Amino acid sequence: MGRRAILSAGGTMLTGGLLSGCLGTIxxxxxxxxxxxxxxxxxLFRRLTDEFVADETGIEVNxxxxxxxALYEQNRKLLAEQNDEFDLVFIDDPWFPxxxxxxxxxxxxxxxxxxxxxxxxxLDIAHWPTxxxxxxxxxxxxxxxxxxxxxxxxxxxxxxxxxxxxxxxxDPPETYQDVLEAGRAIDAEIDGTHGYVIRGAQGNPIVTxxxxxxxSQAGRMFDADWRFQWGSREGVxxxxxLVQELADISPADVTxxxxxxxxxxxxxxxxxxxxxxxxxxxxAIAENSPSxxxxxxxxxxxNADGRRAPQQGNxxxxxxxxxxxxxxxxxxxxIQSFVSKEGQERYVDIGGVPFxxxxxxxxxxxxxxxxxxxxxxxxxxxxxxxxLWSIIERELGVRLHSALGGPISADEAMRGAExxxxxxxxxxxxx
Numbered sequence: 001m002g003r004r005a006i007l008s009a010g011g012t013m014l015t016g017g018l019l020s021g022c023l024g025t026i027x028x029x030x031x032x033x034x035x036x037x038x039x040x041x042x043x044l045f046r047r048l049t050d051e052f053v054a055d056e057t058g059i060e061v062n063x064x065x066x067x068x069x070a071l072y073e074q075n076r077k078l079l080a081e082q083n084d085e086f087d088l089v090f091i092d093d094p095w096f097p098x099x100x101x102x103x104x105x106x107x108x109x110x111x112x113x114x115x116x117x118x119x120x121x122x123l124d125i126a127h128w129p130t131x132x133x134x135x136x137x138x139x140x141x142x143x144x145x146x147x148x149x150x151x152x153x154x155x156x157x158x159x160x161x162x163x164x165x166x167x168x169x170x171d172p173p174e175t176y177q178d179v180l181e182a183g184r185a186i187d188a189e190i191d192g193t194h195g196y197v198i199r200g201a202q203g204n205p206i207v208t209x210x211x212x213x214x215x216s217q218a219g220r221m222f223d224a225d226w227r228f229q230w231g232s233r234e235g236v237x238x239x240x241x242l243v244q245e246l247a248d249i250s251p252a253d254v255t256x257x258x259x260x261x262x263x264x265x266x267x268x269x270x271x272x273x274x275x276x277x278x279x280x281x282x283x284a285i286a287e288n289s290p291s292x293x294x295x296x297x298x299x300x301x302x303n304a305d306g307r308r309a310p311q312q313g314n315x316x317x318x319x320x321x322x323x324x325x326x327x328x329x330x331x332x333x334x335i336q337s338f339v340s341k342e343g344q345e346r347y348v349d350i351g352g353v354p355f356x357x358x359x360x361x362x363x364x365x366x367x368x369x370x371x372x373x374x375x376x377x378x379x380x381x382x383x384x385x386x387x388l389w390s391i392i393e394r395e396l397g398v399r400l401h402s403a404l405g406g407p408i409s410a411d412e413a414m415r416g417a418e419x420x421x422x423x424x425x426x427x428x429x430x431x
Contacts, residue, residue, distance in 0.1 A: 030330035032060040035088035036078075038071050040279065041152045041315050042090060044352045045338075052346050053337040059330050068092075075099055084323040088331045091148065093125055093314045097136065098387040100128030103147040103318035109332025114146065115339060117356040121380045122150040126316050130385045134226050137429050148318030149339055153355030154278055155380040156212060156300050156310040157372045161272045163294040164190055176213060176241065176301045179273055183249040186272045195249030197271035198242065201258045202401040207393050208311060209275055210400055212300045213246075214238045215309030215381055222384055226430045231418035239410035243403045255405045267291055275300060277313065278353050281369040297369040299376045312380040314355070388428060395420045 037045050046063035054060055064086075066074055075089055079102035091099055106126075107114060114123070127144040129135045135142075160173060160182075168189055170182035183195025199209040214221070217238035218230050229235060247254065251265065263280050265271040267289035276284070285292040302308035317338075319331045337343050344352075344359040348366050353373070360374040367373075383389055396417050403413035425431065 030087075030324070030326040031058065032062065033087040033327050033330050033334060034062040034064065034085070035090055035317070036064045036066050036071055036074050036086050037090040038068050038092070038315070039065050040068075041154075041353075042066075042071075044347070044350055045090070045151060045317075047350055048338060048343065048347050048352065049334065051350075052343055053334055056337045056343075057330075057333045059334055061334055078320070079322070082322040084320065084327070087320055087323045087327040088334070089148075089318050089320050090151075091316045091318060093312060093316060094383050094389050094393075096126070096128065096148070096316055097385050097389065100147045100318070102321050103128075104321050104328055105145050106148055106319060106332065106335070107146055109319055109328055110336050111333060112336055112340075114149070115341070115356060117341070117358045118150075118339075119153070119355055119357060119377050121155075121312060121377055121382075122153055122314055122355040125312060125314055125382050126150055126318075128385075130382070133220070133382075133385060134222055134224050136386050136388075148316040149335055150314040150355045151317045151335075151338060152315035153353045153373070153377060154313035154315070155373065155376045156208075156275050156277060156313070157281060157369055157376050158298050158300050159266055159274050159276045159281060159284065159295055160298065161186075161266075161269060161291060161294045162296040163291075164193060164269075164272045172296065172298055173273065173301050174298075175304060176216065177304065179301050180241075180245055180249070183246070183273055187249040190272075192270060194251050194265075194271045195273065196246050197257065197262055197265050197274045198246055198250045198254040198404070199257050199259060199262050199275070200247075200250075200254040200401065200404050201256055203397040204393060205258050205397075206400045206404065207397045210239070210242055211311045211381075211383070212275060212309045213242050216301070216303040216307050217241065219307075226425050228418040228421050231414045236411050236414050239400065239403055239413055243400075243410060247404060255401060266295060269294065278367075278369060278373055282351075282367070285368060295368075297372040299372055299379070308379050309381040310376040310379060312377075312382045388424060391424055392421050395424070 042065050049061040078086055079099055124131050126148045128147050129139040129142050129144050131144040164186045168185040173179045187195035199205045214230055218234035221230055223229055259280055262274050263283045266274055266284040269291040285295050300308050300310035317335055319328050344354050344356050348354055348363045364371050399413040399417045402408045403410050
């Protein structure tokens, strides 16, 4: 039973006239709405709603913070049960294909419409079905509809130690070949320092770390018919580049490395380069970081032809289709305020990651990584848009991790991934 249920838990019935009157009163306006958000990015969301949005809209926003996995489960249960416990839904973009059908088309609830200053990639990712790429069979005949708005403009960027690059006489890396050549020189010439660091823990970490390498070298993971493309010669070579070439200039135990280890090694100066995220970048250059002044940030490297693919990692807020009409309207006002020009200026002031052209252009010096992030967002690539992504990621991650650790070759990893992933998709009716 939702929190706005009119019948009591004991089953007490109201008369028809009284029930109608109560419903009318409850749904005529909403001065308070609720949302569950992740512990990390959700803290800044809550702070901005407390310090700016609530005053501007007159609507109180109750933000309940949850760990990442708990938030996913909360969202799954909320929408599967068609519950109205939370009016807005805070969604990591890989979850979006699973949850989008239970979110309202958002344009009708934005009093001033979608801001024209949204970076296009961050607008496209909040559509379902997506405006490009292969579509799951259940939505293959549907038109794209905007069902939320991005509120965190995360995408991958690249960190490098400029002092080490100067010492070995290399320019900032533009291609993955640049990364490798400079990394080898640093590894050989600077004692106690590795040329690169792989985020190689099994599952999401290694898949995320490999994504820009695989995409730049071999193109999209799937073709228009959902056939796995990284089993190609180019895909196998991309895996070999990661698990042999880059692994040779990384710390020996990177099969255990997650984001914490990447932060630690970058900040201590024991590694020279890494693919990273805005939050990691901020931690690596914190005041107590020995390498804070040495670390610089640039866009994710490309292949020799200039193709680059920073992975998009946006958080999206949508309106729960199962809440009241008054709450939907209030939710639209809250989202409109949050993504507004003034709202985003304040968001940057408290440490937020923006997604509007004007916010970046007015604040490029707010963070050392802002310029790299702004450029990366123009080329950002989302993960394949399917509710089956978590299964695909798990199967790919197991094999990439095994190839990095040594039990199987790059070719065996990609052939195994292709067979398993295409079997999953076939069983789900994709072929």
